[in-house]
Amino acid sequence: MGKITIAIDGYSSCGKSTIAKGLAKKLGYIYIDSGAMYRAVTLYCMQNKIIKEGKFSEGEVLKAMNNIHLAFNVNSLTHVSEMCLNGINVEKEIREMDVSEYVSPISAIKGVREKIVALQKKFGKDKGIVMDGRDIGTNVLLDAELKIFMTADPAVRAQRRWKELKEKGMSVSLDDVKRNLELRDHEDTHREHNPLRKAEDAVVLDNTHLDLDEQLIFAEKLVNSLE
Numbered sequence: 001m002g003k004i005t006i007a008i009d010g011y012s013s014c015g016k017s018t019i020a021k022g023l024a025k026k027l028g029y030i031y032i033d034s035g036a037m038y039r040a041v042t043l044y045c046m047q048n049k050i051i052k053e054g055k056f057s058e059g060e061v062l063k064a065m066n067n068i069h070l071a072f073n074v075n076s077l078t079h080v081s082e083m084c085l086n087g088i089n090v091e092k093e094i095r096e097m098d099v100s101e102y103v104s105p106i107s108a109i110k111g112v113r114e115k116i117v118a119l120q121k122k123f124g125k126d127k128g129i130v131m132d133g134r135d136i137g138t139n140v141l142l143d144a145e146l147k148i149f150m151t152a153d154p155a156v157r158a159q160r161r162w163k164e165l166k167e168k169g170m171s172v173s174l175d176d177v178k179r180n181l182e183l184r185d186h187e188d189t190h191r192e193h194n195p196l197r198k199a200e201d202a203v204v205l206d207n208t209h210l211d212l213d214e215q216l217i218f219a220e221k222l223v224n225s226l227e
């Protein structure tokens with residue numbers, strides 16, 4: 001079988017990126033983390049005081065978009081693509097909790113989405129790509145041969161995310177992580193433009209009780225079934 005395009009969507013902290021990276025590695029595909037792009041825009045707005053005391057004006061964010069250059073650089077050690085904002089690797093900074101606080105409202109701005117989605121479509125032009133996010137199967141890569149919609153019990157997701165942040169040395173409470181996930185799920189599914197929803201042709205993967213190996217086997221079977 002020739003190379004295909006794989007779109008993975010789902011709720012926050014479902015393990016989309018873990019499975020997307022694992023699949024990309026197995027298949028020799030490129031992995032694109034679409035959420036990282038919205039996170040980088042949010043980080044820029046925070047660094048440049050466009051988000052001040054939790055508030056921002058859409059007009060200012062849109063103006064800032066003209067000064068933002070986003071690119072993915074492949075890490076030579078891990079072979080995973082990492083987010084660069086105006087030439088600087090911001091892979092670590094964009095995962096901080098304060099970026100997570102504001103990324104959903106920033107990503108809901110129509111003009112922000114238009115620019116980012118156009119870029120994502122460009123990145124996804126060639127086959128041999130795994131892209132994860134919220135609207136990849138429903139908006140960005142409509143023709144993807146394989147679409148997966150991931151979900152998991154919210155309490156399990158919060159616990160996993162909290163553990164991951166703690167392992168990265170970030171000090172954050174489980175309650176704060178839980179609150180952030182609930183808020184983002186609500187904002188991402190209720191926004192006006194490209195809300196999170198399952199594409200009609202997507203296969204659901206509920207990984208509440210599955211480990212990574214089991215999920216990869218499930219996803220690989222789906223890929224092989226396309227042959």
Ligand code: DC
Nearest residue numbers: 034035038103104107133134135184
């Ligand atoms: O995947 P993530 O948690 O890093 O994404 C961060 C935020 O970006 C998420 O809360 C909503 C937004 N996002 C989006 O609107 N569309 C995407 N395709 C990916 C992410």
